[in-house]
Amino acid sequence: MIKDKNILIIGGSSGIGLALAEILSPSNSVFVASRSNENLSSLNLTHLSYDATSAELDTSVLPDELHGFIYCPGSINLRPFKGLSTEAFEKDFQINVTGAINSLKAVLSRLSASGNASVVFFSTVAVQTGMPFHSSVAASKGALEGLTRSLAAEFAPKIRVNAIAPSLVNTPLASKFLNNESKIEKANERHPLGRIGNAKEIAQAAGFLLGPESSWMTGRVLQLDGGIGNLKT
Numbered sequence: 001m002i003k004d005k006n007i008l009i010i011g012g013s014s015g016i017g018l019a020l021a022e023i024l025s026p027s028n029s030v031f032v033a034s035r036s037n038e039n040l041s042s043l044n045l046t047h048l049s050y051d052a053t054s055a056e057l058d059t060s061v062l063p064d065e066l067h068g069f070i071y072c073p074g075s076i077n078l079r080p081f082k083g084l085s086t087e088a089f090e091k092d093f094q095i096n097v098t099g100a101i102n103s104l105k106a107v108l109s110r111l112s113a114s115g116n117a118s119v120v121f122f123s124t125v126a127v128q129t130g131m132p133f134h135s136s137v138a139a140s141k142g143a144l145e146g147l148t149r150s151l152a153a154e155f156a157p158k159i160r161v162n163a164i165a166p167s168l169v170n171t172p173l174a175s176k177f178l179n180n181e182s183k184i185e186k187a188n189e190r191h192p193l194g195r196i197g198n199a200k201e202i203a204q205a206a207g208f209l210l211g212p213e214s215s216w217m218t219g220r221v222l223q224l225d226g227g228i229g230n231l232k233t
Contacts, residue, residue: 002211003027006063006114010050011072011104013039015171016122019203021045028068033057033103041108048057057106066110068210070120071100075140076173089136094170096140097147109187111159118210119155122147123165125225141165145221152219160218162209165227169197192227 005028012021012032018039024030025043032040033050038045048058075092077084100121111117123141136179145163152161168174168187178184178196188195204223208214223229 001027001207001213002118005029005067005210007031007068007070007210008033008062008107009039009070009072010034010057010099011074012070013037015025015072015173016169016199016202016206017070017072019199020072020206023200023203023207027058027220029063031062057103059106059110062107062110064110065114066107066117067114068118068120069104069107070206070210071103071213072122073099074122074173075137076177077126077136078177080133081135084136089139092136093140093143096137097143100147103164103233116156116215117159117213118214118218119151119159119161120206120209121161121163123148123163123221125165125167125229127165128221128223129229132209142168143201148221149219156218160214162214162218163221164205164209165185165221165223165225165229166197166202169199171199190228191225192231192233195226197224197226 007024007028008031009017009021010033011017013034013036021030021032021043025045026218032045035049035051037047046061061120073095075095077092121144122144124137126138127145148161148163159209170178
């Protein structure tokens with residue numbers, strides 16, 4: 001696991017981002033950019049105000065060198081294609097892709113200055129595995145996967161770029177799909193491993209991608225999905 005480094009987490013006040021902040025903050029200098037800091041007060045980190053819809057990031061408090069950048073904001077907009085407006089697609093793209101681009105641009109010089117940095121994005125299992133009602137989120141996250149590979153090629157060897165593609169994870173973002181025992185049970189049954197994911201195990205995978213254990217890995221999309229992406233049981 002990464003230690004004694006400067007890490008910026010975009011969207012780290014809940015879910016996977018918060019779990020990652022909890023893992024990293026005891027042994028690193030962690031900066032969390034999010035709309036709220038209500039869950040961060042007990043952690044040893046620095047909070048920056050950030051809104052994914054505007055993607056404005058105040059970099060004045062950041063150090064000259066960053067060793068890790070993680071973009072956590074996302075959307076789960078599951079509706080039939082015919083019921084999705086063009087504006088809905090554009091909003092999902094803004095949150096999932098444009099926000100990632102703008103915030104990464106804002107700190108790219110700091111990542112380059114470290115000489116050995118790691119960038120981690122979050123995709124979805126629905127990009128590589130076609131799923132109904134996922135057209136909007138799959139379109140934007142698919143673009144993010146393309147961005148991951150392109151930037152990995154462009155930034156090598158100074159900056160590694162990888163992504164994680166989870167299935168359904170028990171986080172506030174997914175709460176409307178898991179708000180009763182019946183929904184949770186059905187979601188568990190859809191996965192070959194018999195359960196949905198949790199924020200900590202996804203955060204641990206992100207920590208791996210940030211750390212020296214993955215130093216020979218770039219341009220990859222890590223499938224972390226309970227087997228739903230490529231198994232039938």
